[in-house]
Amino acid sequence: MERIAQSYPEHIRAVAKLGLPLILSNVAQFAIHMTDTIMLGWYNVTALAASTIAGTMLFVVFIVGAGFAQAVTPLVASAAEEGDETQVRRVTRMGLWLSIFYGLAVTVPFFWAKDILIAIGQDADVAQLAHYYLQITIWQMIPALIVMTLKSFLSALEHISVLLWATVGTAVMNGFVNYALIFGNWGAPELGIRGAAIASVTVTIVSVAILVGYTLRVLPQYQLFKNFLRSDREILNRVFRLGWPIGLTSLAEGGLFSASAVMMGWIGAIELAAHGIAIQLASLTFMVHIGFSQAATVRAGRALGRKDPVSLRRGGITAICMSGLFALVTSALFMLFPEFLVSLFVDPDEPARLTLVSVGAQLVVIAALFQIVDAAQVLALGLLRGLQDTAVPMVMATISYWVIGLPASYVLAFWFGYGAAGLWMGLVVGLAVASVLLMWRFWKQLFKQFQIT
Template sequence: MQKVATTYPEHARAVWALGMPLILSNLAQFAIHITDTVMLGWYDVTALAASTLAGTMFFVTFLVGAGFAQALTPMVAAASEAGDEVQVRRVTRMGLWLSIFYGLAVTIPFFWAEDILIAIGQDPDVSAMAHIYLQIVIWQMIPALIVMAMKSFLAALEHTSIILWGTIGTAIMNIFVNYALIFGNWGAPELGIRGAAIASLAVTLVTVAVLVIYTLRTLPQYQLFRNFWRSDTEIMARVFRLGWPIGLTSLAEGGLFSASAVMMGWIGAIELAAHGIAIQLASLTFMVHIGFSQAATVRAGRALGRMDETGLRTGGIAAIGMSAFFAMITSVIFLAFPETLVSLFIDPAEPERATLLRVGASLVMVAALFQLVDGAQVIALGLLRGVQDTTVPMVMATVSYWIIGLPVSYVLGFTLGYGAVGLWLGLVIGLLAAAILLLWRFWGRSVCIAPRAA
């Protein structure tokens, strides 16, 4: 049994110790996407725009299913705190089941990706190239969901080093495979956007193997895959009830950014490519906040298991404070060096380089505005998930993102004519609304006596 933190410094150290490997693994995971963006940006601007569009479509679909995997973190943490190894196995097995079932169900629409993209107003050439990419990465859906479930299981048990080093290893692998297959280096065929898709699929399959082998060798007491095909309807229902609001909350947020990508495509291919670059930079810093949020979920879950209201709130303050401090640093960097950051993603010989730099830099400066609110809302979500409160936060987030943020983006971008910058200012307002509502939800009541299956 671990020593229970009682003071703010102890809680801060605990959040840092648990969160740092998760942050670094998130950054390493994100490096895979950064590699695709940078190398495709060097290869061809149309390929970059297509991968932005295709990646958005894939990621939005993935987010819903990932809710079942994320539900494992508070449930496994609570069972582990109680010393119930059988419950840990039952919960994780049903989380994997739900992830696989979901992955099978969502593959079908991707075979008509080009028609769907054209129907929502995207450029035909970009849509055709995005379709090529998606026909490969669709086979990544189930492995990616399994990776998410295994990472949630291991994080809940505070086995974060394997998550970190495994992700770093696969990120390095992705760089070499991308370099070979996108550009045709080292005797490999020049596959362009197809090469990026193949690299992503290969990296995900390797990650599944690494995490499964580690679990079997290091945590044999849980016998995680024993009688894997045995159904457990009671536990499946609990994971489903907790997971579907998490998935829809993630969909609401991811969908907000995806809708902004669609609207950006209505403005033009250059704006869409600039949006893709700025999103990569903002998402890179967001990985840090996600790591703190994941740590907050584990810490809050254990506090709930002890019915430790004081520890829960002190730990919440620690997580929020650390996230806010990092947000202030990144805001300064985004405001001080916007063009320098954007230039990292653009080939010096690109004919549209000047326009891309101008549009991208303006979006990065807007992204500086939502660093603090974006961090605050994701930390609040992590704390609420830790106490297994997911349904009301889902409603709050959906209202903030879609009833407030998206309409404001449209009005500012198109009705008032502010274009790409207006679209992003709407995102800031939606995230601010989410941060206010979710923090109010966490601090406004006695969360330790909240319904656990909310």
């Protein structure tokens, strides 16, 4: 067991040891999506726009179900700190149950994806390509949720290296399959956006196989799949109660960006494609903050399990400062090199290249403004999840994103005529409000639970 009075350098080392592999794993996972965006951007702008809106729809649905998987982390971390292997198994098994049930329920509506996209005002050509993409990628929903649950289980037990290497391996695999199937290289058929979809499904299934195999071989003491079909109502309810607010919180934030993609589609296809590129860049840096947040959840959960408020407070400060420092660096890069970063995603021979790079660069500069507040709000969420506090943060996030952020985006973009740039400025407002409210909630809960003076 850790010493109660760990120093800040010890916390830095502990957060780095846990957080760095998680960050690299998240970046590798994101590289799969980044590869799709880059290769489809080089294929043609319409395919890029279609994958942007289709990926947005899929992501919104996915992150709600991922809440059940994320609930596994603090519960397993706390149980592991107490040495309760049976509880670890029960929590993870019910997390897998909820993930599978959710995946089955949300698959059906995607068969009418084209009609849904046209109904929300998307271009007919973009909607048709997005429909092709979604008819394939929807089949990765259940495997992807299983992967999320197993990652939460392994993260809570601090078995991080397998997550990193499995994700790096599948990211490389995705690149090769994309290159073959999108463009028709190495004798493969040229499938365009369908090829990207097939690659995504393939690597997700491979990820499931790797994580299941590792769990069975390296962690047999947990007997994770023993009596898998046996129900456990008590733990099912507990995971559900903790997980649904996490899912809805993620929906509130992800939905904010998804709604912004829909509104960007109202402005034009070029703006939507530029939005997709800027989102990819902002999301890449966000993977680092998610890694710190995940590390904070694990360490907060373990500190809670051993009732150690000093480690909880110092660990929280450490993770927040480390994430904030990285945010300052990326903000500077976004401000200094916006055109160069956007140009990496666009074919030099693309007729709309100059316009696309110009619009995308504006959005990247604005993205620099919300690096710090975005880092702060996701770190606060991670710490609160470690404290198993998810319901009130869900309300705070929803108000910040949807009552304040989204209306601000609409007003700035359409009423004041600032277009794509105005739409993104509204996102900054919503994230800033969320960061203040959620940080305040964490410190209040810490002082309240442990009577810290």
